[in-house]
Amino acid sequence: MQEPTRVFILADSGAGVRKLGAVFDQAGFLLIGSQTIETTSPFETGLADVIVIRSRKAETASILVSRAGLPVLWVGQAADGGAAARGMFGHVPEDASLAQIRAAAAALAVGLQIKPREDRSYAEESEFTMLDPLTDRELEVLNLVAEGFPNREIARRLRVSPNTIKFHVSSIIGKLGASSRTEAVTLGLRHGLIII
């Protein structure tokens, strides 16, 4: 018979604590304690396997994490605490389902890391995002540069002044981290920005 996961709950208010507690109660978890968050007061996590926090106070949450030494599951808006989320072991969004919250807590308790599949905040922070995205116009200009057209010709085709094109090219070079027009094309090619 499997040992139930021991959960310690932290929330902004008494009501919040009760609600979150109800998620875990009767679901094979053991609620070993709970507390409302107050910035500086200490709390006793006892023999918890995982701490679950539901809070809008991102800074508070991150302070608690640094003290805990235990896996922490944070239930909340990514926008509220992107920074806090980075310091934690696991995060599910505010509107996560009960099943997701329970699964996340159980996974963290046994030493796994979790990440919501569609959470956009992860897309923004992940190591796969390397570039400042180019605007549609900049992509268009980059493709014309890659085809070998000089600025004057690009300006003529897009019906703007050559100065506007120079400005776009500068911006493209900056965003791609290139040091020249030619390098911008090379980097554009490497990142799949050139359409053929």
Next chain:
Amino acid sequence: MATWSELSNEIAEGIQSAGRSIVSVQGDGRRTAAGIVLDDSTILTSAQGISEADNISVWISRQQPLKASLLGRDHGSDLALLKIDGKLGEPALFADSPQLALGQLVVAVARTWRGNLVASSGILSGLMGEWQTHGGKKIEAFIRPDLTLYPGFSGGALLGADRKIIGMTTRGLARGSSLAVPYATIKRITALLRDKGYVPSPYLGVGLQPVRLPESLRRKLNLSEHAAALVVHLEGGSPADHAGLMLGDILLAVADTRLGEERTVSILSRLAPDQKANIEGIRGDELFNRSVVIGERPRRQG
């Protein structure tokens, strides 16, 4: 063995004779270029040499200039066609299949805006077969004469010893290098310019990212190449879309071009719109072959 004066006179005469088919071209801007008379009313010149399409003037001698209009231009090969309202001198004599060799003495001929003939000379210092410009455009031969193309020389002619034109001189094809666009390219491009006024660019409608093929996949599919191209963008309604390509497809080859070895911009350079091509790729660990009809790159008209 020719003497100094014999050689000099021969070159001088060759310049004068070919010069009857060389004109000077000036657009609205300060730039001047040279031009080559193709027939009664058509002139070939450098696309970059004429910045504006309006108010183009052509000098065939030191007399009054003629008015010209733009028939079409192609920046990929730096060629432009002008139409003249009036009668031009003799059409230029091109060398159809010149036997070029490194070291041959060649002469570049141009005309100034005052109508004076000017020339420059040197040897053929670079000679190679078909190549592609930085923008992925095909040029039938790489011809680099070791001579000075002074301002205004682009659009002029490169003469060989037989007094026939090897190609059009230009500095606009490769980062300021002095090159000649070979007659074979001139023939191909001018036919398209006469027909459509521009050169349609081949188009698939995909954004490709170079990727390394994992060892396991290479072994499983018995592939010799190490790199391929991942489809990271697919334009809706494009030729690639109609061919059934999908995001995530790994493309190995288009027609005979292996994608792992080619710059993305060059992949389609040997293909033309309306041409059928085979795409070899990998989807979900399996090889596939799909037929695509190459389309034309959507273009913004200037």
